[in-house]
Amino acid sequence: MTPRALTALLIALILVTGSLPVAAQGPIRIGASLSLTGTYAQPGRYQHEGYQLCQKDLNAKGGVLNRPVEFVVYDDQSNPATGVRLYEKLITEDKVDGVMGPYSSAISEAVANVTEKYHKVNVSPLAATTSIFRKGRKYMFMVISPAEVYLEGLIDIAAKRGLKTVAIINEDTLFPKTSAQGTAELAKKAGLQVVFTEAYPKGNQDFSALLTKLKAANADVLAAATYFDDAVAIARQMKELSVNPKMFGVTVGGDIPKFQELLKATADYIYGSSQWEASLPYPGAREFHDAYVKQFSQEPSYHSAAGYAGCMLYAEGVKKAGSLDADKVREALLALKTRTMFGDYQVDKDGFQVAHKMVLLQWQDGKRVVVWPDDLANAKPRFPTPPWNAR
């Protein structure tokens, strides 16, 4: 056959079969709003990168239901009201085929009303607050461990080492508030006395008066239910005001590599909780880490990993259901029990996560190591934290 005849044959084939098989019905478009700017930009952007890598990996394996996957992402500026508007737009104007969750509990809680209204399965990989999943919603799915247990490791170590008192502070939004309440419960159960609690507004940058009070309360442990920006500011100002608890742990922030890049030596001895670490023995965790570093030239945080895992779980649900139909995907995700690169996944009838486990980290000489629970730890905690002027 001449080259021209070959070309003609190819064109004829494409005309007869419609088009190339993968593009049969165009891509599956998945909509999401993420906090790409604003107070939650740091974790929000990690989550975005998790989604991007998931899209790439799914498409490299032929897509889902023989269709490529394409994310449609908007910036909600860390603002729940903007998130609500964007999910309305994604579903009604952009007519996306599916959605994935935004970053943070506050925004997930707000947009859950929209995704429920339009019967969209909403795998929300970074929504950690229990109440979101206990309101009789049908299509919400949780990936990470709940807010209440973020600082379980901190309290456990404190109790075992004989510490007596704990101070708890939190940003006054959904996740940190829930997390602070959960920590207080855990502390009481472990026999620790809560001697100081206070909330501060989102976006607060000046903690001097709060920390002055906290210093006077003289608690052994400071548990801070934070996001990222506030965790950085609190650590810096603790050093400025010589606030010296024997242990200081934060919920979100301490796990992010940038925490140490920003704070340098100030980060040492600080405990952070994490939903995931590349060093944990989960199938594919190492491979995910390497691919991520190659793609984005930075270390992934647990937000990246949760975003990736959530997207993969949604894809798994669609594959198992054999369609994008919300009720079929819902059934598949409710029945699914699996161990991914992110750890265990299993939900109860509300879509509430019951299998995933958290770890506690500590920054030691500029590196973060897992110090709790014992069976996953790769180092001993450096205890107690020395005062700032003795480092």
Added chain:
Amino acid sequence: MAVALTPAMLGQVVVSGLLAGALYAMVALGLALIFGVMRVINIAHGPMLMLGAYTTWLLFDRFGMNPYLTLPVSAAAMFVLGALLQRTLVFRVVDAPELSSLLLTFGVSIALVNVAQLLFTSDLRSVEFLTGSIALGPIAISKSRAIACAFAAAITGLAFLFLQHTKLGKAIRATSQSREVALVCGIDVQRIHLIAFGLASALAACGGTLVAVMVAIQPEMGQIWTFKSFLVIVLGGAGNYPGALLGGLLLGLVEQLASLFLTTQLSEAVAYVLLVLALLVRPSGLLGGRQT
């Protein structure tokens, strides 16, 4: 859950408040200057501070410069940018109704924040230079905040000397009191507007440089400074330059004391209640408006 109050805590909080207040005063003086001379509330004042902070970060991060030595660079850069903004945009709204100048500078502010987002991304940046504190009995004085306060006091002092005693400073005050009379006396009002806007932006940039060493830098860090500066000049009397100093210190103290006696959450509310009270009881500010 609260703790018992001790004199040491009160002392600590008063010190923190005054340290913050000096910085507020310097930055707000810039806003007062623009309002005094042009009757324009510059919403982009905070974003100018943010750009000053990024200038310091860039020089520190890329060239390892001592952040305090970057002060003249960031001040000069923002002076030029401020003058440029005045010459191309702001001069158009000087005599227009106040809403137009608000809208214009609001637009400029959004543009500056987005440019910073494009240039620097929304990742947090920090200048880890002087951390820790000096202990003064039971009171800890943050090194970076103490230095910031000293610089702010010195710069504000210089600015006052300049306004009081130099010919240009007198021309600025004259324009601020009455543009028509200044014009009649042979003052080049256009040039004064340009210089005043440049100076004000330089003051914001100095604030940015000093703040950069204290808190994390990100594109949206500036807005809160616009609001705080606005609060300060309303408290002190819009267009009244010594009033800005008083207002700044007052705001610093009130914020800290409110966080101590109430909660951190309520301290913001207290600051705004103060604003409403000031507008109700003394709308011309503590020292009266427009005296210079």
